[in-house]
Amino acid sequence: MMWHRARLISTRQLCTATRRCIDDEGDWFYSSEWWGTCTDGHTVLRSPSDKGNGIVSVLAYPSSRPSEVEWRETEKWLERRYAEEIHKNNHKGEVGGGFSIIGYQWRTLHFNDETRQSAVKVMAAYHRQQSQPSAAGSIFLMQQPHCLAVPYLKSMVSAGLATIASCNNDIVDAIYGKTTIRILCIGHGGGSLPLFLATKIQGAVVDIVEIDPLVISASIRAMGFPSFSVMTSSGQRALPKPNPIDEVLWKGIHERLCLYEADAENFVLNTSNTYDMIFIDAYDGDDIFPCQLWDPDSPFLKALSNRLHPGHGTVVVNIHSDSEVLSADPSISHYYQQLLPMGKHVSKVCRAYKSVLAGNGEEGSGLGFTVAVPWVYNTSLVVCRGSGMNTRHCSRDFIMNAIVSKSREVENVLNLPFSFSQYINRGFTLVD
Secondary structure, three states, rough: OOOOOOOOOOOOOOOOOOOOOOOOOHHHHHHHHHHHOOOOOOOEEEEEEEOOOOOEEEEEEEOOOOOHHHHHHHHHHHHHHHHHHHHHHOOOOOOOOOEEEEEEEEEEEOOOOOEEEEEEEEEEEEEEEEEOOOOEEEEEEEEEOOOOOOOOHHHHHHHHHHHHHHOOOOHHHHHHOOOOEEEEEEEEOOOOOHHHHHOOOEEEEEEEEEEOOHHHHHHHHHOOOOHHEEEEEOOEEOOOOHHHHHHHHHHHHHHHHHEEEEOOHHHHHHOOOOOEEEOOOOOOOOOOOOOOOOOOOOOOHHHHOOOOOOOEEEEEEEOOOHHHHHHHHHHHHHHHHHHHHHHHHHHHHHHHHHHHHHHOOOHHEEEEEEOOOOOOOEEEEEEEOOOOOOOOOHHHHHHHHHHHHHHHHHHHHHHHOOHHHHHHHHOOOEEO
């Protein structure tokens, strides 16, 4: 592996927004570090997929943050956690262990050498086992759960959590771990979304469904996702117990993550779980959102409706949207239709989810809206039940202001480095 200091490249060509003080390691300001080209990074994993994703690869890029002067604090944190683990399990003869940070990298997951599926930040550290000075230590990767690099993930989190809070759900109690919230993530990628949710929401139990075993393997081997999360088809843990280092790194978070290798439709049809929130981000190697996941007549949407909490269930869907590009320059329409083939289906997807999950007309008790994602051509679709804000009776501005108002409470409790409102306000549009 190559671990070295990174230089910070200018991103003026990527973002012209007024800059604020940067406290967020996943801020788009740093996108030049991981967006790059294939020649900028080096490949750490590459293998052909049997599930329609072509060649699956993981590339590594240097990261400028956190700076080396901050590493010692993290090393001390690891040593404290390790000492707590020894004490908790009464490991006689163990006297702790030293930890050294090797460095930080961006890791990006690619399909077909073209589609950049996800980006995460990982820490590499070395554990020196003091009780066995002659034994080799261990190098491990830890994905940084607080870091959401791709803007659409922040959009999904912002719109989704603010909306379910507006449905009188006790999301704040769930954040503090006083109550349980059941979450389903369809599509895994590098795992940054489910890891963020499980880390920030202490009461979250997160099921993850990923059809491609190679993507699961890549996220664990090359992107620092907890290995103890992997489940068998019978619903048992694939590993009998966590690795001790996993206990140090995740402190129980890994026990609230359940990663299934399964087809999304089959999983939803066969599970008996009721979910408070469902996040869907499922694109294949050709960057296509499979029709069976949004066709209103498909078994999937009907089963999803049965699995969604009837009082406050909230679904968030990532949709590629090229409408802004096409309207800005029709001459490149053909090019972008090939690049972002879901764009022409955005309205169909929105109407399908809204009608099946929340109903339409006077009988519909739910709400559906979309927000535009800054810097990238994506749309976040949110559909929720029981919001008390039927679009037949409430104006766009009333609904948006109500959700933004609730978002401030949630983001303050979460202590996030980014604001929900900047993602909710952008292009807020009601789904009829």
